[in-house]
Amino acid sequence: MKTLLTVILCGVWTFTAAGQTAGDLPHTIDVIEASVRDLADTMISRCDLAPGAVVPLAVRQHPDADWIRSLVQRRLEERGIRTMPVADTTAPAVSVVIENASTRYAPSSASDSVERSIIVQLSAECKGRPLALAPVTHRATMARMNVDAYQSRQHMATHAALPHPESSVWDDILEPLIYVAAAAVTVVLFFTVRTQ
Structure with a gap:
């Protein structure tokens, strides 16, 4: 009887642990942060911003503007470029516009899966010159039951509603x-x- 109970408990524990590990997919926040870092690197190289420079940085209104601004600011500082807030009388040297930062889910071929699309599209203006930055899209198919483990309600761009499963x-x-x-x-x- 003890052996049977031990086998059942080990089996249940194994299935529970397998259900909680969702694979090698990156979290939504990590994907957006990496995308913003890549776009900031492109912006830095196109703006010819040298290490040691002090740059007034502005990010236009968006629900996640503070978060995106902190990511861009952190990346600039990692590259040796200091930022300062923009005063009302000062024109920003770098202005970032969040065109699209979102997560979307679409039905997949399997009814128990969904396709996650994370899109980050920024445009920038550097010293009065517009910069076109290519949008970054990350797609992955994931189990419907693991969606909550990969998204966060902390930011608007990191979560979305799931489509209804096909009947x-x-x-x-x-x-x-x-x-x-x-x-x-x-x-x-x-x-x-x-x-x-």
Whole structure:
């Protein structure tokens, strides 16, 4: 009996641990941070910003503007470029516009999976000169049950609503019909046996 209980507990523990590990997919926040870092590197190289420079940095209004600004600022400082806030009278040397920073989910071919698309698109203006930065898109297919483990409610760009799973004849009609029929047969058999 103890052996059977041990085997059952080990099996349940293994399935629980397997269900909690979601694979090698990066978290939504990590993908967006890496994308912003790459776009900031492109912006730095195109702006000819040298280490030791002090740059007024502005990020235009967006729900995640403070977060994106901190990421760009951190990347500039990692490259030796100091930033300063923009005063009302000062024109920013670098101005960043968040065109798109979002996570989206689309149905996948398997009903228990979804395709996650993370898009980061920034445009910048450097010393009055517009810079076109290519959008960064990251796509991955993931299990529907693991979506919450990979997204965060901390920022608007890091979460999205899941699409409804596709329905089938089995899910909509046959499975409920079989359950109702099984319950009816059980009730009929119960009363048949009782009356005898």
